[in-house]
Amino acid sequence: MAASTYRTVRALCHLSPSILHPLQQYTSSVQRLPVRRWPGLPQFVLPSRFFCKGASLKDKDEDAAQVAEALSHYKDRPWDYLESEEYIERYGTNPVWEGYRRNHKGGIPPQTTRKTCIRGDKICGNPCPICRDPNIIIHHQNVKLLEQFISPHTGMVYDPTRTGVCMKQQKKLNEAINTAQDHGLLPFQILYVEFSGEDFSNSHDAVGSTPRPQSLTYGDTWYKWYSEIMPAENEVAKVKKTYKAYLK
Known part of the structure; x- marks a missing residue:
């Protein structure tokens, strides 16, 4: 009887792992039943290794x-x-x-x-x-x-x-x-700029000493080219006509 029970349980385990829970309940109920002991024969107990366990877990x-x-x-x-x-x-x-x-909507990807x-x-x-x-x-x-x-x-x-x-x-x-x-793990490039010596000398006009202003007399202009400019006569006539009431 024990051999037939073992073969039956083994076949059921190969068929489906979903019957493990009922079999475990059956095993616990079998163990609770009174067992008749015969002298000279060992007590039969179903070992737990006979039942399949979830190897996938x-x-x-x-x-x-x-x-x-x-x-x-x-x-x-x-x-x-x-x-x-x-x-x-x-x-x-x-x-x-x-x-x-x-993944985006439409054929044009987002910017x-x-x-x-x-x-x-x-x-x-x-x-x-x-x-x-x-x-x-x-x-x-x-x-x-x-x-x-x-x-x-x-x-x-x-x-x-x-x-x-x-x-x-x-x-x-x-x-x-x-x-x-x-940290020096990746290289990086630095643009090379060639400097001339004049840019750092005091002789350059930008960093040199500012000359003293020239002495002016009455009627002289600060810029020489300003006295050489002659306005157009028609423009002067328009200005005189506009401010005629204010001119003496």
Whole structure:
């Protein structure tokens, strides 16, 4: 009887895991029944290992633990994610923003990106290339990520309308790039301006001593060219006619 019961329970476990709960109740009721003990024979008790258990729950717990461990590792060292197999399989050698297209109404994209992709617990549809991947963390030491948002020809940061990054993440990018440049992790260009020695000498009129004003007599003009200007006769006639009552 024990062998037949074991085979029946094992077959039912292979059919559907949904019958575990009734079987557990059946086991508890069987254990409560009075058992007749015969001398020389051991007491029969159904072992718990005969019943199937949810192995999928254990697998899910293990996967969640691995994901949490990876997230904590990338949080401390975000630059390791760009060298992992997961990143190479997902992005390859392309930047994280390549091929991204924001969802918008109509055929003309908006002139500016959205302010933020995550508001509390709500995530917008099709978030930006940084908000959609939790393993991408902006840090001034994550040089490989910051280089993807800098033009190799001009050294200027790409506009968010090209990369699709939201304004919140773009602000973090600019701060991280400036910090990396200050720490010497990223190069930056300084325009070369050639100065001549005359600009810094005291002989220049702008910084030299101001000459003393010339002595003027009655009837002389301050500017020499002012006495050489002769007004038109018709204009003088119009002015005299206008102010005739006030002229002596």
